[in-house]
Amino acid sequence: MSRIEKGVFIGLDWGTSSLRGWLFDSEGHVLVARTNGHGILHLPEGGFPAALKQITDGWPAVPILACGMVGSLNGWRQVPYLDCPVSMEAFDSALDRAPDISIVPGLRLTEKLPDVMRGEETQIIGALVRRSDLADASLIILPGTHCKWARISKNRVVSFRTFMTGELFSLLMHHSILGRGSTIPSVHDEEAFRLGVRTSREGETGLSAHLFSARSLMLAGRIKPEGVRDYLSGLLLGDEVRCGLALLGDQTDDKAVLLGEAQLCRRYAKAFEILGDPVPELLGNTADTGLFHLARAAKLIESDTE
Amino acid sequence: MSRIEKGVFIGLDWGTSSLRGWLFDSEGHVLVARTNGHGILHLPEGGFPAALKQITDGWPAVPILACGMVGSLNGWRQVPYLDCPVSMEAFDSALDRAPDISIVPGLRLTEKLPDVMRGEETQIIGALVRRSDLADASLIILPGTHCKWARISKNRVVSFRTFMTGELFSLLMHHSILGRGSTIPSVHDEEAFRLGVRTSREGETGLSAHLFSARSLMLAGRIKPEGVRDYLSGLLLGDEVRCGLALLGDQTDDKAVLLGEAQLCRRYAKAFEILGDPVPELLGNTADTGLFHLARAAKLIESDTE
Incomplete structure (x- = not known):
């Protein structure tokens, strides 16, 4: 056979x-x-x-x-x-x-x-x-075009929320003044990603104003044109992690996992790490x-x- | 002559x-x-x-x-x-x-x-x-593709911040799943605009998750496909007004004005009104x-x- x-x-x-x-x-x-x-x-x-x-x-x-x-x-x-x-x-x-x-x-x-x-x-x-x-109490995060955060309690999905992170990133890189101003192809810029994640922490400013800082930081010479991509990625992921944990996180002893494509999940894990939050385990697809x-x-x- | x-x-x-x-x-x-x-x-x-x-x-x-x-x-x-x-x-x-x-x-x-x-x-x-x-103490708001909020004190611009509201709205309407799913041409939907502004007030959820609600509310039949445009507009303006006031507003006796194109400024004024904040005066261009x-x-x- x-x-x-x-x-x-x-x-x-x-x-x-x-x-x-x-x-x-x-x-x-x-x-x-x-x-x-x-x-x-x-x-x-x-x-x-x-x-x-x-x-x-x-x-x-x-x-x-x-x-x-x-x-x-x-x-x-x-x-x-x-x-x-x-x-x-x-x-x-x-x-x-x-x-x-x-x-x-x-x-x-x-x-x-x-x-x-x-x-x-x-x-x-x-x-x-x-x-x-994971069945008793956990937080399951599924990065993607429309990233989902789901709260599990007693083997039930009790709540969830969709973040448009992936689609926003794509729109901004392909169609906005921010992406147009940056060099294509981009190189990976770890420092720009970290700066983006850290900047996102100041939630009072809000995402809409934070996004424009990709341009003003580049004009000020504080991120390179080819680092705009990673800065934006850091801003969007950092914002999502902050809001996701506020909405669906749980301070009690709780497991969190990331599902999906390995490279994207590693990027999310790094955002958690930079923010000082416990890093979820990667389970793959x-x-x-x-x-x-x-x-x-x-x-x-x-x-x-x- | x-x-x-x-x-x-x-x-x-x-x-x-x-x-x-x-x-x-x-x-x-x-x-x-x-x-x-x-x-x-x-x-x-x-x-x-x-x-x-x-x-x-x-x-x-x-x-x-x-x-x-x-x-x-x-x-x-x-x-x-x-x-x-x-x-x-x-x-x-x-x-x-x-x-x-x-x-x-x-x-x-x-x-x-x-x-x-x-x-x-x-x-x-x-x-x-x-x-x-306005020279002694005021807040000047300039709606547009990249909306500026500027704080005036003693005849000086002491601080300002750019919000990408206009460009985000355009990107979402022309290139995202939210805009593609909506009927073009849109009709003005006052109720959808109000719902968008009110929804934006729950800042903990964050803009990225709020944006996706344009789709889920439409799928749930709670906004009409032709109202998605005004719902998104309400969400983005409401978010900007909330963050702008938190960053650059001033609780003391203070004047606020809106500069620029009349129709867009009226839309901003309405967002202030819905949020229960003092409505800035419209000065035109x-x-x-x-x-x-x-x-x-x-x-x-x-x-x-x-």
Whole structure:
């Protein structure tokens, strides 16, 4: 039996700008992993079915479960959110099932200031599967275009908040006077990053005025043009860490972890360190673990351990 | 003698994206006003001299004084900043004189978090000329792409701060997921603006997380897609007013004024009102008054009152 033939389940993390797929064996080991640019806003000719065919090309015809923006208004089909606070088990029975592809519901906060996530809930589930010690009380941080901070209490997501850090950084570097004035390509400037993080600590000034200091510091010769990028990154991450801890942090004995792409998570960890806050542990991307766990819990596939 | 022939002085407000010109008579009355798109980044063929020729076409050959980005690194010629705190009289002797065009120096703050302005200093001078009661103690707010807040004490600019509000709004509306999701053209949505301003008051959440609420409130049906624009405007202005007052406001008996384009200033005034703060008086654009005053004080033109 070939390696591919051992595949019993396909998991997909289908976001706005990228599509990731994993073929799993019956024990949850990843046999093959693939990534391409077919996010829901960048589909190939033939749309969702064609993208699905391509990412699973050559893989066996096994159950498929997807998380992310594929379940949004602009996705393959719209799947209603689950409302926060929600237990991790609630997702098992809330999967939107279909013969071709099942979809994980997103998570919604219905407070005065509402919020939404699609895809990150599956990473959170994966993190709690991998690390059961996080279930009682923890803070889970998921850096990205729209970074999510989620508070876990007694195996439930009790609250969360989205920060536009990644998108703001991209807008400022590509379209603003700050980015236009800086040399491209930038070099990594550790000192500029540190200065950005430290400057963000003075919260009274506010982000909007802090951002302009990227220009005035450059004009004053105190950051180099090629360091503007790291200064802005430091400002935005520092601001996010300060606000995130104020909103969702907990002074009691509490675990914090960072999920997602390693390089970005290391950058966040450094911001915590510069601010003098306890540095969260880096867990990597846990969407694959979350998808496999959900598929088994929802009996999309046979449990190997029963 | 024709109206044009009475002209004794030309003032220019030469910014990044627009060029405004005024022809004055000897008493400081504006005989003709012109505006075009020849900001320093949008010059016609022939560059600065051609743009100058065009904006002054048909006007007499009289002394010319310009303020704004025309004196920056990317301007006609770079004019050194004056350093804050600075008295209004310091500008008289600091004009960069030349036969074709004289230029007003910008203003620089050399604190730990530095800042710069070019053009707004001339509006501030104009405001203090028009309203001598502002000279002792006041707060001058100049909305725009990069909004400036300046603190006046004993006829000096003692501190100021730039907020990127206007540029952030434009970036978010044109390039972000928030703007892309909203209907264009937007309709004015007073209720969405109010909600944005009120939401901004919870400073602990921070601007980056507040911005994403434009999306989550729309998804929740609590603001209309065509109201996203006004919600964002309310969020950004509310945030700026909160931070600006914290940084540069003064609890003592103190005058505050808004300078610049009337419609934008009214929007700021409304944000103050919603936040329950004393509403600044609207003075309009005072660059013309500032330029004429400087020209006379620096003896670029004969004083009519001597």
